[in-house]
Amino acid sequence: MARPRFLKLPPHQQQAILQAALEEFAAHGFHDASLNRVIEAAGISKGSMYYYFDGKEDLYAYVAQTEFAGLFEQVGPPPDFDAGDAETFWSALEDYYRQLLQALAASPQLAAMLRGWSAAAKNPAFQEVQGELEQASVPWIEQALAAGQRVGAIRDDLPASLLITVALGMGEAMDLWLMSQPVDPESLPAHVHGLIDMMRGAFAPRRPVH
Amino acid sequence: MARPRFLKLPPHQQQAILQAALEEFAAHGFHDASLNRVIEAAGISKGSMYYYFDGKEDLYAYVAQTEFAGLFEQVGPPPDFDAGDAETFWSALEDYYRQLLQALAASPQLAAMLRGWSAAAKNPAFQEVQGELEQASVPWIEQALAAGQRVGAIRDDLPASLLITVALGMGEAMDLWLMSQPVDPESLPAHVHGLIDMMRGAFAPRRPVH
DNA sequence: AACGAATTAGACCACCAGTCTAGACCGGTG
DNA sequence: CACCGGTCTAGACTGGTGGTCTAATTCGTT
Structure with a gap:
């Protein structure tokens, strides 16, 4: 679930990765989303991506959780x-x-x-x-x-x-x-x-x- | 939905392909099923598979439909x-x-x-x-x-x-x-x-x- | 300045679905 | 018989995938 390292990145870079991943997953679902496209869109290298996340599932889970939390924050408890x-x-x-x-x-x-x-x-x-x-x-x-x-x-x-x-x-x-x-x-x-x-x-x- | 040619195959060969596909799809679901494995298990070549079916989705749909029909036959209308x-x-x-x-x-x-x-x-x-x-x-x-x-x-x-x-x-x-x-x-x-x-x-x- | 750890780049791997070509097989016809 | 055309098969090949690995670079600390 997102290596701790990820959280130490400058926020705008976290944001770039998250945004790219969100767009890709939202557009194609988990299976048909391409990690390579996310990597390209986020402007990072494959090595970095795997340095920050365990893999595709991990990234997906993190993005989903983040967005989910945002929803509840918006609506309230x-x-x-x-x-x-x-x-x-x-x-x-x-x-x-x-x-x-x-x-x-x-x-x-x-x-x-x-x-x-x-x-x-x-x-x-x-x-x-x-x-x-x-x-x-x-x-x-x-x-x-x-x-x-x-x-x-x-x-x-x-x-x-x-x-x-x-x-x-x-x-x-x-x-x-x-x-x-x-x-x-x-x-x-x-x-x-x-x-x-x-x-x-x-x-x-x-x-x-x- | 299964090229007509497929139905002209000797039944035991149809059966072999269907059985292999059923096992693969049942075990791994659609996305994670490997057509290559089905081909290998069925003992046919890739060319043949694509000669009889339009592709993975087509095979899946055919197997599902066949099995589905079998269920209703078993239970009755x-x-x-x-x-x-x-x-x-x-x-x-x-x-x-x-x-x-x-x-x-x-x-x-x-x-x-x-x-x-x-x-x-x-x-x-x-x-x-x-x-x-x-x-x-x-x-x-x-x-x-x-x-x-x-x-x-x-x-x-x-x-x-x-x-x-x-x-x-x-x-x-x-x-x-x-x-x-x-x-x-x-x-x-x-x-x-x-x-x-x-x-x-x-x-x-x-x-x-x- | 130098060392070691943190980070990045991207070549590489095995596998995937799907395409394509070369040829094997086979029934019919001259 | 020879030939021919359609049916069928084999499997190399393509462009992509997620994931691994190593070499290089950057950075913080002494």
């Missing part, structure tokens, strides 16, 4: 889901998710990278690297889930890991679907509401049927 | 979702989904390939090839959805394309989660029931809240 009842839980979640999507829509490169992440993450060779990034995202999901269960907004009759996996899958699907739609900032809140409504249906405690 | 009420719709869906998963569990290579498909399918360069396979899978989902709406099992206040995308995402997530679990055929029905229950929550018509 997740709200405190513990305060209130089930109803406020779901509306807080909806608000926060909408903010994330809005921020994502505003920086297409970041969006393209994060989108590629989920595909790349399925490659087993990737998963050790992935762990580091996932540990930045999954915990707040775990906490939100636990909070949701405490306030009675989320069912507890299924394993938490299953709920998380399915929630991520739904989120990814939503993202995919939004991409395929004509861009229309006006309608985003409605779409987000639709998705959260589906999540609510899936994850809310079962009401007894009679 | 989807039931008629139109007969009955919402309750029977959901239980028929659960049955069918469980059968698919059981068949998939019995042939790990096929499972590995289809798993890789969803990742590969996101690559834009792949989507023209993908169309052909997707036309075999999405229509029955569309029909099931339409049938579900007719019998009142599925909401119609959201775009069908969104429902389909989210359903696929949930299914994929379920699959991912199952893979991470210790293999236990006994508990599969319960897991499937859990997933279908979540889908039902997400896709059932909203009950008026009061």
